[in-house]
Amino acid sequence: MTTLAPPGQARAGLGFTLEGLSLGYGGRAVVREIDLHVVPGEVLVVVGASGSGKSTLLRALAGLLRPDGGSVHADGAEIAGPSAERAMIFQDDGLLPWRTVRRNIELPLRIRKVGRRERAAAARAWIERVGLAGNEDRLPRELSGGMRQRVQLARALVAAPRAVLMDEPFGALDAQTRAQMQRVLLDVLRDTRATVVFVTHDVDEALLLADRVAVLGGQGLRALLDVRDPGDRAGRDVPHLGGHDIDDRAGLRERILKEL
Amino acid sequence: MTARWAIRIASILVAAGLWQVLTATDAVLWLRFDRLPTLDEIAAEAVRRLATPLYALDLAQSLIRILTGFGLATVAGIAAGIALGRSARTRDVLLPLLEALRPIPAIALVPVAILLFPTDEQGIVFITFVAAFFPITVSTRHAVRALPTLWEEAVKTLGGRRGHVLRHVVLPGILPGVFGGLSVGMGVSWICVISAEMISGEFGVGYRTWQSYTLVDYPAVIVGMLTIGLLGWLTSAAVELAGRRVTRWLPRAERRTA
Numbered sequence: 001m002t003t004l005a006p007p008g009q010a011r012a013g014l015g016f017t018l019e020g021l022s023l024g025y026g027g028r029a030v031v032r033e034i035d036l037h038v039v040p041g042e043v044l045v046v047v048g049a050s051g052s053g054k055s056t057l058l059r060a061l062a063g064l065l066r067p068d069g070g071s072v073h074a075d076g077a078e079i080a081g082p083s084a085e086r087a088m089i090f091q092d093d094g095l096l097p098w099r100t101v102r103r104n105i106e107l108p109l110r111i112r113k114v115g116r117r118e119r120a121a122a123a124r125a126w127i128e129r130v131g132l133a134g135n136e137d138r139l140p141r142e143l144s145g146g147m148r149q150r151v152q153l154a155r156a157l158v159a160a161p162r163a164v165l166m167d168e169p170f171g172a173l174d175a176q177t178r179a180q181m182q183r184v185l186l187d188v189l190r191d192t193r194a195t196v197v198f199v200t201h202d203v204d205e206a207l208l209l210a211d212r213v214a215v216l217g218g219q220g221l222r223a224l225l226d227v228r229d230p231g232d233r234a235g236r237d238v239p240h241l242g243g244h245d246i247d248d249r250a251g252l253r254e255r256i257l258k259e260l
Numbered sequence: 261m262t263a264r265w266a267i268r269i270a271s272i273l274v275a276a277g278l279w280q281v282l283t284a285t286d287a288v289l290w291l292r293f294d295r296l297p298t299l300d301e302i303a304a305e306a307v308r309r310l311a312t313p314l315y316a317l318d319l320a321q322s323l324i325r326i327l328t329g330f331g332l333a334t335v336a337g338i339a340a341g342i343a344l345g346r347s348a349r350t351r352d353v354l355l356p357l358l359e360a361l362r363p364i365p366a367i368a369l370v371p372v373a374i375l376l377f378p379t380d381e382q383g384i385v386f387i388t389f390v391a392a393f394f395p396i397t398v399s400t401r402h403a404v405r406a407l408p409t410l411w412e413e414a415v416k417t418l419g420g421r422r423g424h425v426l427r428h429v430v431l432p433g434i435l436p437g438v439f440g441g442l443s444v445g446m447g448v449s450w451i452c453v454i455s456a457e458m459i460s461g462e463f464g465v466g467y468r469t470w471q472s473y474t475l476v477d478y479p480a481v482i483v484g485m486l487t488i489g490l491l492g493w494l495t496s497a498a499v500e501l502a503g504r505r506v507t508r509w510l511p512r513a514e515r516r517t518a
Binding site: 062063064081082083084086087088090093094095096097098099107108111112139140141155156159165 | 408410411413414415416417418419420424428429432433507508509510511
């Protein structure tokens with residue numbers, strides 16, 4: 001019944017269908033009438049200026065925000081609340097500060113009543129995977145911003161969710177740490193078939209990570225652009241891009257900036 | 261560090277010395293020190309008292325009363341605080357009642373306690389309970405409301421339900437705030453247990469102190485007072501220590517004020 005995810009083992013990603021979706025807070029509309037299909041297993045990056053509703057959209061996918069109108073379905077079932085299938089990674093401070101690195105990462109397994117030994121093994125593998133070996137017993141306050149996001153990444157993925165929702169996870173990091181974290185993420189995503197919805201305001205980050213980019217603005221969806229074939233996750237690594245790809249990227253970049 | 265300790269010890273010695281001078285010379289400076297016992301009389305009385313089984317009995321009796329009342333108040337106060345902080349329905353039902361009762365000093369409940377409970381013992385514990393219950397409830401409720409929603413959302417998106425949120429977010433997250441209430445609660449508990457013992461009771465440090473006064477045994481009164489002070493200090497230190505242990509995760513600056 002419980003599914004553990006030793007790194008390398010994957011479950012099919014979740015598909016989302018948004019139909020005429022309107023979202024807001026206390027009657028104030030943030031986005032209106034959005035139609036969007038998120039393909040199982042793809043990495044969809046949502047870009048937009050601040051206030052364009054990117055995070056709001058993500059909260060609806062997580063089940064943390066009820067639609068004001070329209071509907072969101074995950075694999076055909078209407079989203080009624082948060083679920084372990086849809087893990088969320090927050091920009092900052094999503095970790096429980098009284099739990100050590102190891103115990104934060106074990107939390108989703110603990111919630112699923114996974115046995116102590118299995119929990120420890122899975123956590124150890126993920127700590128290794130995100131490069132935190134040796135920091136197992138440290139508290140979040142003793143970690144740098146980048147390390148905290150590594151913990152969040154491991155915690156989100158340890159229970160093998162079918163979708164990972166990331167809300168500007170690297171937004172608060174310095175440029176160098178951010179580049180490092182993007183590499184960690186790409187590395188981790190290579191082995192999972194989970195659907196990823198990633199919110200950012202950084203166009204370069206979007207192009208680096210995305211299979212498709214959705215541009216939000218003016219309370220709606222401005223554009224939806226294909227960046228690369230979702231089957232080609234291994235190719236998502238900057239140094240291996242050929243000259244042709246770089247031309248494409250420049251073109252895409254300009255289009256996104258124009259839509260913004 | 262040693263210099264600071266020297267100052268701390270000197271401060272106590274000076275106060276004790278002043279007491280000795282004023283009482284030994286039977287000073288009457290509007291305040292009348294002539295009727296108060298000198299340090300050596302107090303020390304002799306303390307030595308005599310400490311050797312009696314009655315002293316241990318009084319001590320145990322007061323401690324049992326305070327730990328029972330305070331323990332019950334901790335459980336009930338935290339439960340009520342969480343319910344009030346998280347449920348609007350509970351607020352509607354309980355808050356008017358609690359706010360109406362809160363301004364009544366617990367010690368004013370002595371007549372009701374005597375009428376209500378079959379034994380004095382239960383009445384004293386009840387008063388101690390009421391005294392600690394309010395500060396613990398209020399601080400818990402505030403701590404619950406001050407909890408960032410982010411942690412709760414994080415646990416929910418990891419598959420956590422209400423019980424998980426309560427256990428993994430609310431309970432650990434409110435501890436720094438709750439311990440503030442526990443410290444205050446412990447203080448008022450002592451005030452109330454001693455006062456209640458002085459009014460009704462057959463044993464206990466408060467009862468013994470008041471009895472000594474009526475028997476004109478003033479050195480024993482002072483020994484009783486010092487005993488109360490020492491017990492209060494020890495129990496507060498225990499609460500403080502426990503608080504520091506369970507809130508080690510707080511950033512340093514916040515930890516000091518918690």
